[in-house]
Amino acid sequence: MIKVKIVRLNQKAILPVYATAHAAGMDVSACLDAPVTVPSSASALIPTGFAIELPEGYEAQLRPRSGLALRHCISLPNSPATIDADYRGEVGVILINHGREPFTVSHGDRIAQMVVAKVDHVVFEEVESLSETARGEGGFGHTGVQAKAECL
Structure with missing residues (x-):
């Protein structure tokens, strides 16, 4: 188990919590003095405290959160949003x-999930070419959207 230090910046803040024993993400709640309305086709930065x-x-x-997406079409435009290990400001x-x-x-509304994950730094090695694969440069839907017959 990894220990993460947390500071409550607002006494009303609800700290992240796992809703079930096997949940991958912790629920993150809004910390607001007054309700915030997000108009259709707009975005808003919601503090967590x-x-x-x-x-x-x-x-x-x-x-x-899947329920907000399904029932209200609410999402995070930069999903997944990344919080780096050296960031010390309020999570928004x-x-x-x-x-x-x-x-x-x-x-107090649960507005997002937070997943803590290990990150490995890489070192790029510049080369003249890459190895060939069966897929090659195919991407962006090149396999189509229909299920293959053996999957039906």
Whole structure:
């Protein structure tokens, strides 16, 4: 188990918590003095009221909550949002409203999930060419959207 230091910047802040024993992400809640309404096709930065200190070699990812996406078309435009180990400011969640109706966020609403993950730094090796694969340069939907017959 990894220990992460956390500071409550606002006494009303609700600290992240795993909702179930096997949840991958912790629920992150809004810390607001007054409700914030996100109009259709707009975004808003929602404060959480806390800051974290991740160990070196780790990041925190903020991800959308599936229920908000399904029921209200609310997501995170920079998903997954990355919180670096050397960031010490308040964790904020950028919400975007893809729905037709305004969406109101109130204090304590669970607005995102946070997953802490190990990060390995890489060193790029510049070469003249890359090895060939069966896929090659195919990308961006090159396999189509229909299931293959053996999957049906």
